[in-house]
Amino acid sequence: MGVVSSLTSLAKEHRTATAAGYHRCWYPVCLARDLKAGTPIGRDMLGTRVVAYRDPSGNPVVQSAWCPHLGADLSGGEIVDGRLRCPYHHWSFDRAGTCAHIPTGDTIPAAARIFSYPAAEAWGLVWAFNGEQPDFGIPRIPGTEEGAIALETHERAPAPFDTWIAVSNGVDFQHLRTLHGLPALGLPEELEVETGAIEFRIESLVHVQHGRITGTNVFAQHLRIGGKDLFMLFCGAPVEPGRSRGHFVAGVPKGEEARLPEVRAMMDRLNGEDLPVLSAIRFRRGLLTASDRHLARYFKYVEEFPCFLPPDR
Ligand code: FES
Ligand SMILES: [Fe+2]
Incomplete structure (x- = not known):
């Protein structure tokens, strides 16, 4: 069953995710302490898979984990020169999700991009917003900072x-x-x-x-x-x-x-x-x-x- 049809059938039963997807929220991806500099990690979420890593400034980056070349899991790759490098044929993606390098020297296809989620670190967690831009700020605990x-x-x-x-x-x-x-x-x-x-x-x-x-x-x-x-x-x-x-x-x-x-x-x-x-x-x-x-x-x-x-x- 495809993602959309399975979401639709479950929506009928449980009023959960619809064919339009999942709620536009800030979702916890992983513990901030688990995201070490230089090592990407993968998580299954939102009906797909995401990869998280830290950019050279230490800020978290969360992106789609599927490589647009042949679909390898990018969370099995490495961070090289601040970019996420696919483990399979070493296509490299920048923090905006654009493919910046292909080792063969071939022309980089215009569609060679991965989706980048708005990401943030707070309360000991790495968060990703399910949307192109966040609709509201990172979750807060009332009465404190x-x-x-x-x-x-x-x-x-x-x-x-x-x-x-x-x-x-x-x-x-x-x-x-x-x-x-x-x-x-x-x-x-x-x-x-x-x-x-x-x-x-x-x-x-x-x-x-x-x-x-x-x-x-x-x-x-x-x-x-x-x-x-x-x-x-x-x-x-x-x-x-x-x-x-x-x-x-x-x-x-x-x-x-x-x-x-x-x-x-x-x-x-x-x-x-x-x-x-x-x-x-x-x-x-x-x-x-x-x-x-x-x-x-x-x-x-x-x-x-x-x-x-x-x-x-
Ligand atoms: S599958 Fe990622 S570079 Fe080929
Ligand atoms: Fe309860």
Whole structure:
């Protein structure tokens, strides 16, 4: 089955990726610490394969991994003179994706290009935007800047669900009590919906929860519980429809690094409780009741989210 027809048939069942592709979001590609200077790495994502490497200034580059010559996997190649060199016949591509050199000296075909994703590094991750230009900024954690906190970033094993379904957890306030056994913390009055993001804030005398969804694949929050601040970011990238790979970031104010294991353990617990439900879910936007109003708003946001089908090269 071709990519488009398989996306279309899954879209009917799960309202996931459509023939128009995947949501135009910033997707995590790999851990920043795994991307070493001089060594490209490959990842299966967005129904295709991408290659990531660092340019001579250390900035990440993310491109289609399929060589336009005969289709070799460019992530098996090398970085030579700052360019990505195919392992097969040594065609070399610059950071814009243009073929800059063919060793035989033959004329370089005008179509010898690979697709370059907008790329960035933040929160210990390398990110790529699924589109030619980003529609909005890199995902943020509310209430902080990256340089202001101590953080640790981790990767999870691929899981059998779409990222936007997992992210619905962020505004599924009921399940915090029913599935996770957390105390009822109330509901936000409103969700603030902006281009490519949703924010909300819940405050009581004893706690603050400031949540932010970026795109349809990132949920981040700042929590203040018992006077202590903690920061979390959960994100994922589609491998193909119905399958995704997750990453997460745990953070605390600088100087409080000793609390990081506790935040990480809390994130592992939440993930461990969500995983069996999300892995078995046959998602449908079913019978929503009054308490699901924020969830309903999120589903509308997802349905209206623009898509892009990354070119294979
Ligand atoms: S397949 Fe890449 S150079 Fe030939
Ligand atoms: Fe959850």
